[in-house]
Amino acid sequence: MIAILGQGIAGTTIALRLLERGRPFVILDNSHKTSSSMVAAGLWNPIVFRRINKSWMADEFIRELESFYPKIESLIGANFYRPRPVWRLHGSKQEFDKWHEKKYLPGFKHYLNNPPLKMQEFLGYASDYGEGEVRHTGYLDLPSFLLHSREFFSNKGLLVESEMGLQPSLDELTFVSNSQHKIAQVIDCRGSQSAKSDWWSYLPFGLTKGEVLTIRCPQLFLDKTFNAGFFVLPLGNHVFRVGATFNWKDKSIEPTERGRHELSEKFEKYFDFDYEVLEHKAGIRPTVQDRRPLIGHHPKLKHLSLFNGLGTKGVMLAPYLSNHFLDFLIEGAPLIEEANLGRFNHLFGQINPQINHPN
Numbered sequence: 001m002i003a004i005l006g007q008g009i010a011g012t013t014i015a016l017r018l019l020e021r022g023r024p025f026v027i028l029d030n031s032h033k034t035s036s037s038m039v040a041a042g043l044w045n046p047i048v049f050r051r052i053n054k055s056w057m058a059d060e061f062i063r064e065l066e067s068f069y070p071k072i073e074s075l076i077g078a079n080f081y082r083p084r085p086v087w088r089l090h091g092s093k094q095e096f097d098k099w100h101e102k103k104y105l106p107g108f109k110h111y112l113n114n115p116p117l118k119m120q121e122f123l124g125y126a127s128d129y130g131e132g133e134v135r136h137t138g139y140l141d142l143p144s145f146l147l148h149s150r151e152f153f154s155n156k157g158l159l160v161e162s163e164m165g166l167q168p169s170l171d172e173l174t175f176v177s178n179s180q181h182k183i184a185q186v187i188d189c190r191g192s193q194s195a196k197s198d199w200w201s202y203l204p205f206g207l208t209k210g211e212v213l214t215i216r217c218p219q220l221f222l223d224k225t226f227n228a229g230f231f232v233l234p235l236g237n238h239v240f241r242v243g244a245t246f247n248w249k250d251k252s253i254e255p256t257e258r259g260r261h262e263l264s265e266k267f268e269k270y271f272d273f274d275y276e277v278l279e280h281k282a283g284i285r286p287t288v289q290d291r292r293p294l295i296g297h298h299p300k301l302k303h304l305s306l307f308n309g310l311g312t313k314g315v316m317l318a319p320y321l322s323n324h325f326l327d328f329l330i331e332g333a334p335l336i337e338e339a340n341l342g343r344f345n346h347l348f349g350q351i352n353p354q355i356n357h358p359n
């Protein structure tokens, strides 16, 4: 029997994949107390702007997510998958040139598109360097995905609400999960909180706080995700999510005045409309110093593994990597080198001095 610690996007996708494979498991989660997934905007986008490159393994990740999330919608009877183009305002002449250089290349042409509408027609003024539209992008309504999945698992007796200690023993996990079978394996999916555990204190997490606003802006008519170094994501009924900030120092999960001010200022630079802030949230992204995931076995505890480090791209990475990780765990297939936490085995026994543990 496998225990999954945490029901963010990492724990949820692992659980759904175990279900597909008919493997017994139980999820233990503390009601999303420190969840980054519940705060995230849920966007996915294969293009890295400025130099117009594709992000790491973008084609594989996009292909997998486009089949995975609709399949899960049918399985649990809920709607949370929202494909939607991104409308990018180029940030420089160099970006504009790169866009036009790459837009007909075989690996790029199904992502890069000229937008049917110009900024000038939309807002009344011309953008400095023009604009482009990215396709095969969208957002996942993460609260809906996580809460419907939670209900689905709870109804099957596969989820227990519990706050676990930082390094729970197999006996504790068996007891708390009320399982008839002994817990023999643990997959740690606790996001930023895994970094606090002695199990993983040697790993170079470089956690990043982020904040987002939800606003109502009745005069704004926008049906694509607007990106100009920050994003405005339309949620319907003139409600928009505006984000996100990046802070490597502050590790509290409370929203700040500074974050609110930064996001308001960015929004107001492009949109001269009245708006009302409905919600302001913050979370800690489980980012890693080399910007790659952390998946694989603990170097000493063979019953323990980690599925973490999804960083700023949990929605895009989780469908592909959850399957890949279980191929490794169950079938013994090799892990992608860049994601394998074994790349840091030489640090085992040391404590990562960069970790300023979140509360």
Ligand SMILES: Cc1cc2nc3c(=O)[nH]c(=O)nc-3n(C[C@H](O)[C@H](O)[C@H](O)COP(=O)(O)OP(=O)(O)OC[C@H]3O[C@@H](n4cnc5c(N)ncnc54)[C@H](O)[C@@H]3O)c2cc1C
Binding pocket: 005, 006, 007, 008, 009, 010, 011, 028, 029, 030, 031, 032, 033, 034, 035, 036, 037, 038, 039, 040, 041, 042, 043, 044, 162, 163, 164, 165, 166, 189, 190, 191, 192, 193, 194, 209, 210, 211, 212, 243, 244, 245, 282, 283, 284, 285, 286, 307, 308, 309, 310, 311, 312, 313, 314, 315, 316
């Ligand atoms: C402001 C902001 C905007 C973002 N925008 C995007 C975006 O647009 N697109 C995107 O892909 N990603 C985005 N992200 C990143 C995204 O949130 C992460 O990639 C992803 O959510 C990480 O998921 P996770 O499951 O690893 O961790 P989490 O979502 O943090 O889940 C961990 C779970 O474990 C639980 N837990 C922790 N400790 C314990 C314990 N001791 N006992 C029991 N349960 C425990 C937590 O409460 C939580 O439910 C954003 C993040 C932030 C903060």
